[in-house]
Amino acid sequence: MKRKILITAMCLMVTLSAAGCGASGGKNTVQETSQETSSDTSVISSGSDGAEAALSASSSSESLTDQILAAPVRDGDFKIADAITLGNYKKLNLTKEIQTVTDHDITSYIESQMTPEEVTDKNAAAALGDTVDIAYEGKIDGKAFDGGSSDSYDLTLGSGSFIEGFEDGVVGMKKGETKDLKLRFPDNYYSSDLAGKDVVFTVTVNAIKRIPELTDDWVKDYTNNSISDVADYRESVRKSLTQQEEEKAESELQGEAWNQVQQASVYHFLPKEYVKNGEESFEANIKSEAEKYGLSLDEYIEQSGIDQDTYSKQKEQSGRYAAASKLLLGALVKAEKLSENSPAYQKELQKAADLYGVSTDDLISKNGKDNVYNYVMTNVVLDRIIGHARVKEKKVSSAEKTDQDLTGDYNG
Numbered sequence: 001m002k003r004k005i006l007i008t009a010m011c012l013m014v015t016l017s018a019a020g021c022g023a024s025g026g027k028n029t030v031q032e033t034s035q036e037t038s039s040d041t042s043v044i045s046s047g048s049d050g051a052e053a054a055l056s057a058s059s060s061s062e063s064l065t066d067q068i069l070a071a072p073v074r075d076g077d078f079k080i081a082d083a084i085t086l087g088n089y090k091k092l093n094l095t096k097e098i099q100t101v102t103d104h105d106i107t108s109y110i111e112s113q114m115t116p117e118e119v120t121d122k123n124a125a126a127a128l129g130d131t132v133d134i135a136y137e138g139k140i141d142g143k144a145f146d147g148g149s150s151d152s153y154d155l156t157l158g159s160g161s162f163i164e165g166f167e168d169g170v171v172g173m174k175k176g177e178t179k180d181l182k183l184r185f186p187d188n189y190y191s192s193d194l195a196g197k198d199v200v201f202t203v204t205v206n207a208i209k210r211i212p213e214l215t216d217d218w219v220k221d222y223t224n225n226s227i228s229d230v231a232d233y234r235e236s237v238r239k240s241l242t243q244q245e246e247e248k249a250e251s252e253l254q255g256e257a258w259n260q261v262q263q264a265s266v267y268h269f270l271p272k273e274y275v276k277n278g279e280e281s282f283e284a285n286i287k288s289e290a291e292k293y294g295l296s297l298d299e300y301i302e303q304s305g306i307d308q309d310t311y312s313k314q315k316e317q318s319g320r321y322a323a324a325s326k327l328l329l330g331a332l333v334k335a336e337k338l339s340e341n342s343p344a345y346q347k348e349l350q351k352a353a354d355l356y357g358v359s360t361d362d363l364i365s366k367n368g369k370d371n372v373y374n375y376v377m378t379n380v381v382l383d384r385i386i387g388h389a390r391v392k393e394k395k396v397s398s399a400e401k402t403d404q405d406l407t408g409d410y411n412g
Helices: 050-055 062-070 103-113 166-170 216-222 230-264 272-292 297-303 308-335 343-355 360-367 369-388 398-407
Strands: 093-099 131-140 143-156 178-184 198-210 390-396
Touching: 062 308, 093 230, 103 230, 143 198, 166 178, 166 198, 216 230, 230 308, 230 369, 272 297, 272 308, 297 308, 308 369, 343 360, 343 369, 360 369
Parallel strands: 093 390
Antiparallel strands: 131 143, 131 198, 178 198
């Protein structure tokens, strides 16, 4: 499995608001909105991995955010040393937290790969984890509303896809059973027409689907006979998930390393060219996301629940963060006396090309020279920073990591 590329420093993007990220032309209004991430088919991705998360607005401290947003923007030639004072990047104290893979994690992954099968027992009741084919109609004050009904919809119970109380209300229902669910849309629901309103959903269960039993025969079929029994398949899944957790921990370590250096640095001004490039990258990402839903940029912004002024401010902020990131990269490159001719750069460039089975020339041709340079050089300087640091490894369980994520104590 190919590892997702960590970061393109020039393609940083401050995402739309949480409500905006969940908007789409095809989403049913009864569903809760959720932040969606886009996948980039290019080799050099502008996705939100660990280091990029550390560079984004949501990961910056209030003081750093204020500094970047308040820094003057200057046009014309400049020296990096005049624009930024590089903070301490040597002898950082870092912790690499690696999530241990449990039997529960393995089972959950395997079940995610299995296709639910319809339950034939007419007395079977829907349970959490089941996928139910339901018909439903929602009414407010006795009147149906747009997007609040469907003749057939597959809903996984416990997924949290629908508003609070909906899925719990379906639990225990049998095939053919009809039930009224008296609920309330959240006050902060993305649709102002529905927010805070009482609603009655009349729900009928058309079918109940359940994950089949894990057997040797299923394993043989799923793996095209490359694995013959359940025990060996579970072990292969354990190894794969363990590798993923190692890679994730490394990505988060890089993000924290970058974050600490950025926190310690001082920005005196931002180059206008850098800001403009960042704004253009932001808009290109938003346009690409809009195209996935068959929408124009203006339509996507409107359905995201924000106005043009808010969008413009977010684009400007994104440009500023991109400029700050590029300045920091430039300062680190200078401090470490690196260049495209440096052995470390050439080694990392070849590594990136090998990962995707292309030549270095093809890598640059497909992704652009600047994007490749920023990706490769960012990885090089991160390796240097971590090489200078004191790194402590810590094993954590999935439960501990979830708690840290929820409390905001975990950087990643």
